[in-house]
Amino acid sequence: MDFRPTEDQLALQESIRRFAAARLDTDLPERDRAGVFSRKLWEECAALGIQGLPLPVEYGGQGADVLTTSLAMEALGEACRDGGLVFSLNAHLWSAAMPLLEFGSERQKSRWLPGMCDGSIVAVHAITEPAAGSDAMALTTSARKDGAMYVLDGTKHFITNAPEADLFIVFATVDRAQGWAGVTAFLVPRDTAGLSVGPGVDKLGLRTSPTGEVVLRDCRVPDRYLLGAPGAGMMVFEYAMRLERACIMASAVGMMRRQLDECLAHTIGRHQFGQPIADFQAVSHTLADMKVRLEAASLLSRHAAWLADRRELEALDASVTKLHVSEAYVRSSLDALQLHGGHGYMTESGIDRDLRDAIGSRIYSGTSQMQRDIIAGRLRMPSTASGS
Ligand SMILES: Cc1cc2nc3c(=O)[nH]c(=O)nc-3n(C[C@H](O)[C@H](O)[C@H](O)COP(=O)(O)OP(=O)(O)OC[C@H]3O[C@@H](n4cnc5c(N)ncnc54)[C@H](O)[C@@H]3O)c2cc1C
Incomplete structure (x- = not known):
């Protein structure tokens, strides 16, 4: 049992501390007061490789393990006072990028992960609904099969990064009678007809991290946008939550x-x-x-x-x-x-x-x-x- 970080992990932490202290706290009191997310800082983080840390090199990532990524995010938290930006990065990494890596098809991974590493794609994990919070599996957003398409209808709220997001992992039920066994995860690109995102909501803290509502009305996505199998949403959700709770x-x-x-x-x-x-x-x-x-x-x-x-x-x-x-x-x-x-x-x-x-x-x-x-x-x- 060795509790010491390796020389490489310590060097990575030091480079992140230097970068964060020099680049990430600009205008923070103003952005915090106004509740403004900075896409420019998001892109700077991506240029340093933060969003790609735990993702494989073949998708544009750094290929680091979870412990190394976690140590890097620890250093980021230490040196960057912008807790909202750090939270947005963590949500993107643990609840969107990693589940996509775990459950996505090869086609889905090569389509989305490179952009999620290079900063051009912000992704979200959308399960919470107005009437389904702690009891997440009571969600009512429905996914109705229609030929080779699924039709999504429902409302998600309190979704981190939603106002800025390009890709939504949306949880919906293909059959409410089946309870959690009907819950299914879908990848929904922002430009999909029927998906709309509300304005950012004001909040007590994490004010530089955007939070918003996602509304799906007759929102049609093809079968190939399923993340995992029909009815496997609970598995995707549990994987994401385990990792997020451990690492965020x-x-x-x-x-x-x-x-x-x-x-x-x-x-x-x-x-x-x-x-x-x-x-x-x-x-x-x-x-x-x-x-x-x-x-x-x-x-x-x-x-x-x-x-x-x-x-x-x-x-x-x-x-x-x-x-x-x-x-x-x-x-x-x-x-x-x-x-x-x-x-x-x-x-x-x-x-x-x-x-x-x-x-x-x-x-x-x-x-x-x-x-x-x-x-x-x-x-x-x-x-x-x-x-x-
Ligand atoms: C900053 C922020 C970011 C978020 N980002 C996301 C996101 O990206 N994606 C997403 O899907 N959701 C997100 N959420 C939503 C978050 O997951 C929910 O707010 C949370 O799970 C609680 O649900 P709720 O707000 O509906 O509260 P409720 O479930 O209504 O709970 C209200 C109170 O009742 C308590 N309670 C409820 N059930 C029980 C029980 N069985 N036993 C004991 N106490 C109970 C709760 O602990 C709480 O104190 C975010 C929330 C916040 C604050």
């Missing part, structure tokens, strides 16, 4: 590392009552708690990515990782704000942005309550109760 929080680990560094510098430099505030036990213990949360989050996140590379990642591991890291991220963001006092509360510090971004992590990719449900359910299975 790696960037939060990087953000927590930056928060701790900044809190240390601040509390050592800030004097009250004639001494650095870091010398007060109440402050130093908060720093210690932040460190413990960070180390646990880092180990969980790297272990989950390592399991994914071995194709041994189970829903239990993914949910434990997602739950712990997202809750730790929110608590450390609150601590960071508290340790900065009034300055932390002022918008100009940017510390509020980390907290606003962090809160979303308890909801997207399945809420914290749902992660606890999954974990508790797995604990009742004798073979997985104690883990390994």
Whole structure:
């Protein structure tokens, strides 16, 4: 068991940190206030190879494994303060590109993956509906077979990247009576007649990541746009969620590392009552708690990515990782704000942005309550109760 990243992984992290610090935070307070996604920065990330990190070289990717990609996204989270951009990149990678790589036909992969690597295609994963959120398999978007076509009808909402997207992975049911066994995944290009995308919705955090509604009305796609077999949507969804829950929080680990560094510098430099505030036990213990949360989050996140590379990642591991890291991220963001006092509360510090971004992590990719449900359910299975 070797916990050290390789020299190549450390070098990749360093190059991403340098790139992010130099290029990605331009105009951030303004873009955050206005809720604006930057396609230009998206393209710059693609030019560095970020969107293609875990995708095979033959499709324009970097051919990195999941652990290396996860370490790279950790470094991105550490150096890039634009949490919305980082979130959009993660959603594109884990919930769209990787499921397409896993379940797509050769024709689908060669059609879409090169653009998803080079930044020309933004992709989304669209399952949530107004009446089907945590209970995602209760979706009502229908897919009716009509000759060699499927006709999609329904509405998806809260979809990350939708306002900018070029390709939609849409989940619909071919037969509601079959429940989850009727759920099927489709690839729907943006220019398909019958697909429309609402304007971006305003939100508390992750404001530079666009979120929107997707409406399908008599939207016709050919059979060959099925992602996987009819009725295999649950498998596609579970694969995407396992990977996303395991890996999307790696960037939060990087953000927590930056928060701790900044809190240390601040509390050592800030004097009250004639001494650095870091010398007060109440402050130093908060720093210690932040460190413990960070180390646990880092180990969980790297272990989950390592399991994914071995194709041994189970829903239990993914949910434990997602739950712990997202809750730790929110608590450390609150601590960071508290340790900065009034300055932390002022918008100009940017510390509020980390907290606003962090809160979303308890909801997207399945809420914290749902992660606890999954974990508790797995604990009742004798073979997985104690883990390994
Ligand atoms: C920033 C952001 C990005 C998102 N991006 C996407 C995306 O790209 N694609 C996509 O398809 N969706 C996306 N979503 C939607 C997200 O997956 C859902 O918001 C989430 O699954 C919760 O569903 P809901 O909002 O309908 O809440 P509900 O399911 O209505 O839940 C409301 C509350 O009830 C609780 N609850 C519900 N059922 C149970 C239960 N059985 N036990 C205990 N508590 C329960 C929940 O935990 C929550 O606290 C995104 C959401 C956010 C906030």
